[in-house]
Amino acid sequence: MPVLLNKNVPINDKIAAYDQVLVMSRDFLRNELIAAGFPPERVHLFYFGGNTKRYHPVRLTDEEQKRYGRDIAFTGNYYDLREATVLMGKRLASELYHWMVEAEEFYPTIVREKLHELERTIGPITFSDSVRNTFQTHYGEHYDREHILMIHGWLGISGAALRLSYLQEIADMHLSIWGQGWDQDLRLRHAWRGNAAHGEELAKIYNASKINLHIGCFTNNHPRVFDIIASGGFLLARFTPEDEGPGGIGDLFEIGKEIDVFRTRKEMRQKIEYYLTHEEERRTIARRGYERLVKEHTLAHRM
Numbered sequence: 001m002p003v004l005l006n007k008n009v010p011i012n013d014k015i016a017a018y019d020q021v022l023v024m025s026r027d028f029l030r031n032e033l034i035a036a037g038f039p040p041e042r043v044h045l046f047y048f049g050g051n052t053k054r055y056h057p058v059r060l061t062d063e064e065q066k067r068y069g070r071d072i073a074f075t076g077n078y079y080d081l082r083e084a085t086v087l088m089g090k091r092l093a094s095e096l097y098h099w100m101v102e103a104e105e106f107y108p109t110i111v112r113e114k115l116h117e118l119e120r121t122i123g124p125i126t127f128s129d130s131v132r133n134t135f136q137t138h139y140g141e142h143y144d145r146e147h148i149l150m151i152h153g154w155l156g157i158s159g160a161a162l163r164l165s166y167l168q169e170i171a172d173m174h175l176s177i178w179g180q181g182w183d184q185d186l187r188l189r190h191a192w193r194g195n196a197a198h199g200e201e202l203a204k205i206y207n208a209s210k211i212n213l214h215i216g217c218f219t220n221n222h223p224r225v226f227d228i229i230a231s232g233g234f235l236l237a238r239f240t241p242e243d244e245g246p247g248g249i250g251d252l253f254e255i256g257k258e259i260d261v262f263r264t265r266k267e268m269r270q271k272i273e274y275y276l277t278h279e280e281e282r283r284t285i286a287r288r289g290y291e292r293l294v295k296e297h298t299l300a301h302r303m
Contacts, residue, residue, distance in 0.1 A: 011037040022046035024221045026247050028108050045247065048223050049299040050230030054199040057232035057290070058207050065208050071174035071276055073209035074167060075196060075224065078181030079160035084153045088125050092118055093157060100161040104264055106217045107241045111154050125149065158217050164188075166215050166238070169265040170272060178205060206233035210282065211272055216240055220249040229293045234286040235259040236271060252297060258289040 021043050023029040034040050060068070085093045095118050100106055105114075119125060127135070127145075135148050167177065168187050175191040182192035196202050206212050212228045214220065214237040221242075228235045239261040243249045253259045260275070262268040275282045 009036075018042075020044065024048065025219045026221075026242050026245075028218050028242070031109075045221075047221055047252070047297070047302060048226050049297050049302045050226040050293045051299050052230050052294065055203045055206070055227045055230035058200075058203055060204060060208055064204055068176075068205045068208035070176035070209050072170060072211045072213060072272060073176045073178065073205055074163075074213045074215065075178045075202060075205060076163065076215075077179040078184060079156055079163060080181065080184070081157060081160050084156045087127070087131060087149070087153050088115075088157075092122050092125060093153075095122065096154065097157050097161050100158060101165045104165075106158045106162045108150075108155065108158065108218055111158050112150070115149070115154050155217075162217055162238075163215055166213075166265055166268060167191075169269055173272065176205075176209065178202075202227060203231040206231035209233065210279075211236050211275055213268075214238065218242055225249070226293065226297065229253070229259070229286075229289045230298070232286060232290045234275070234282050235289060236268070236275070237261050238268070239263045253289055253292055256285075258285060258292050260285065 018038075019042065021033060021038065023033065023043060023045060026045050030043050030045065033043050081093065081097070087093075088096070092115075096111070096115055099114055099118075100111065105111070135152075139148075164185065167175070171187055171191065176193045177188060177191045178193050178196040180195055183189050196205055206228045212233045212235055214222065214225050214228065214235060216222055216238055218240055219242045220237050220240055225235060225237060237249065237259060239249070243261070249255070249259070249261065255261055260271060262271050
């Protein structure tokens with residue numbers, strides 16, 4: 001995918017390497033590929049589905065429930081800001097990060113516009129000789145500043161700002177975080193439970209947890225969404241800009257009936273508090289979501 005998004009790679013090289021491209025993002029990734037020269041008729045939106053052989057409801061032992069059970073679970077890795085800070089400079093990276101947290105705006109194209117605005121105010125990003133040499137060695141003749149800033153810069157900051165700010169909002173609650181690197185964050189280290197193996201262990205986490213969070217930057221068309229539902233877990237997901245139009249998460253699962261969503265940190269906390277005190281409703285939504293997935297949204301349905 002990075003090769004396809006690089007505008008300096010000749011289009012014939014892209015077509016030779018990839019005849020058709022399936023993307024998870026209806027707008028952002030598709031538009032980026034087309035802007036980079038890939039023929040629109042060869043770019044297709046592909047929906048993930050539930051892998052019901054690996055993810056399914058499981059009966060937990062008392063020991064497993066104790067190990068994996070929490071009110072709220074989040075599975076995903078910690079985003080490290082060091083690469084983006086080295087690439088973009090400490091001041092600009094910090095300004096961009098804090099703007100995203102304050103505005104609760106994480107959609108890639110809007111973040112890119114803000115980055116360019118900050119460059120006009122603070123000054124353009126100038127890569128150090130070591131950074132420039134590293135990327136020129138890696139990309140060779142296809143070296144592209146905008147592509148590097150996206151892949152190695154603001155996408156990482158966006159993920160960090162989103163995950164950190166939302167999880168810190170509920171750090172005082174009965175939260176578990178599974179994934180790599182969370183011991184680096186002093187405010188969330190207490191909630192870190194370690195790494196989780198894909199498949200059986202994640203399914204146990206999703207079954208044992210009362211509420212499973214998905215906190216996405218630009219789309220809910222993500223394996224984690226389907227894995228949680230396939231496991232019989234209750235899904236509470238961040239409503240993204242790409243959910244607004246046709247093809248969003250609401251076209252796959254009925255919001256409030258089969259899953260639920262939030263748009264802000266405040267609303268996330270409010271809904272968590274609500275569903276923790278409405279157990280029967282929460283269980284009913286999880287059951288309906290599972291039934292809908294098995295009927296319409298497994299990997300077998302996608303093939």
